[in-house]
Amino acid sequence: MTARLSAVVDGPDDAPVLVLGPSLGTDTGLFDAQAAEFAGDFRVVRYDLRGHGGSEVVPGPCTMADLAADVVALLDRLGVDRFSYAGVSIGGAIGQQLALTVPERLEKLAIIASAAQFADPPSWTARAQQVREQGTETLVGSRTGTWFTAAWAEQHPDEALRLLQMLRDTPDEGYAACCEAIGDFDVRDRLGQITMPTLVVAGAEDPATPPDMVRLIADGIPGAQFLVVTGAGHLPNTTDPETVNAALRGHLA
Numbered sequence: 001m002t003a004r005l006s007a008v009v010d011g012p013d014d015a016p017v018l019v020l021g022p023s024l025g026t027d028t029g030l031f032d033a034q035a036a037e038f039a040g041d042f043r044v045v046r047y048d049l050r051g052h053g054g055s056e057v058v059p060g061p062c063t064m065a066d067l068a069a070d071v072v073a074l075l076d077r078l079g080v081d082r083f084s085y086a087g088v089s090i091g092g093a094i095g096q097q098l099a100l101t102v103p104e105r106l107e108k109l110a111i112i113a114s115a116a117q118f119a120d121p122p123s124w125t126a127r128a129q130q131v132r133e134q135g136t137e138t139l140v141g142s143r144t145g146t147w148f149t150a151a152w153a154e155q156h157p158d159e160a161l162r163l164l165q166m167l168r169d170t171p172d173e174g175y176a177a178c179c180e181a182i183g184d185f186d187v188r189d190r191l192g193q194i195t196m197p198t199l200v201v202a203g204a205e206d207p208a209t210p211p212d213m214v215r216l217i218a219d220g221i222p223g224a225q226f227l228v229v230t231g232a233g234h235l236p237n238t239t240d241p242e243t244v245n246a247a248l249r250g251h252l253a
């Protein structure tokens with residue numbers, strides 16, 4: 001079943017479309033810095049994952065194919081045919097899935113802090129159960145050190161709180177269902193089928209998808225470029241927007 005996604009659209013109606021896919025437990029606000037940078041010359045579509053932000057909650061497990069189908073349904077509703085796509089973490093996994101299932105619609109792809117298979121797949125079922133029983137609040141403390149370094153959080157306390165509030169605001173069932181999609185995801189054998197120009201970005205201090213794991217995506221996609229962002233954790237687009245925006249700008253040109 002397709003979920004109805006909420007989205008924020010910025011930029012001229014007739015500009016090339018850039019779709020931005022968020023990470024687990026965040027919302028469209030994850031991409032404030034990218035919307036500010038690119039809405040002058042792109043129609044920027046930021047969406048909420050199913051069960052996150054303002055999107056519909058669909059109870060029960062789902063797959064990455066379901067999450068990609070949600071995005072396709074949103075773009076059909078917005079009248080978007082071809083688009084470029086950049087996604088963080090699960091948003092990057094959705095990008096890989098889109099590249100495999102609707103390649104004729106995808107112009108350029110950027111995959112940030114993501115994986116072709118995430119670490120320790122069974123742990124995602126356990127995390128889903130933990131969140132269904134105890135809520136997303138139980139994960140907030142450990143996101144410092146994962147999403148961003150403790151040093152960055154000390155220097156940017158308001159921005160760290162803003163990001164963590166997204167996790168607090170995420171419905172437990174929405175978060176849990178996306179955990180199950182992450183645990184089930186594995187496209188390692190299919191990366192060679194991705195044909196559009198691809199940029200792959202890792203955070204040097206990311207414990208969730210460390211650079212060596214992210215690099216495997218770039219190694220598998222013919223011609224993909226690979227960049228490591230110094231000092232960044234799992235959300236390099238928020239903690240070092242200048243570096244990530246410059247890389248995206250060059251890639252999308």
Ligand SMILES: O=C(O)CC1=CCC(=O)O1
Pocket residue numbers: 022023024025088089090091143146182208234
């Ligand atoms: O666990 C986290 O918060 C990091 C993460 C893994 C997949 C995703 O989208 O975020």
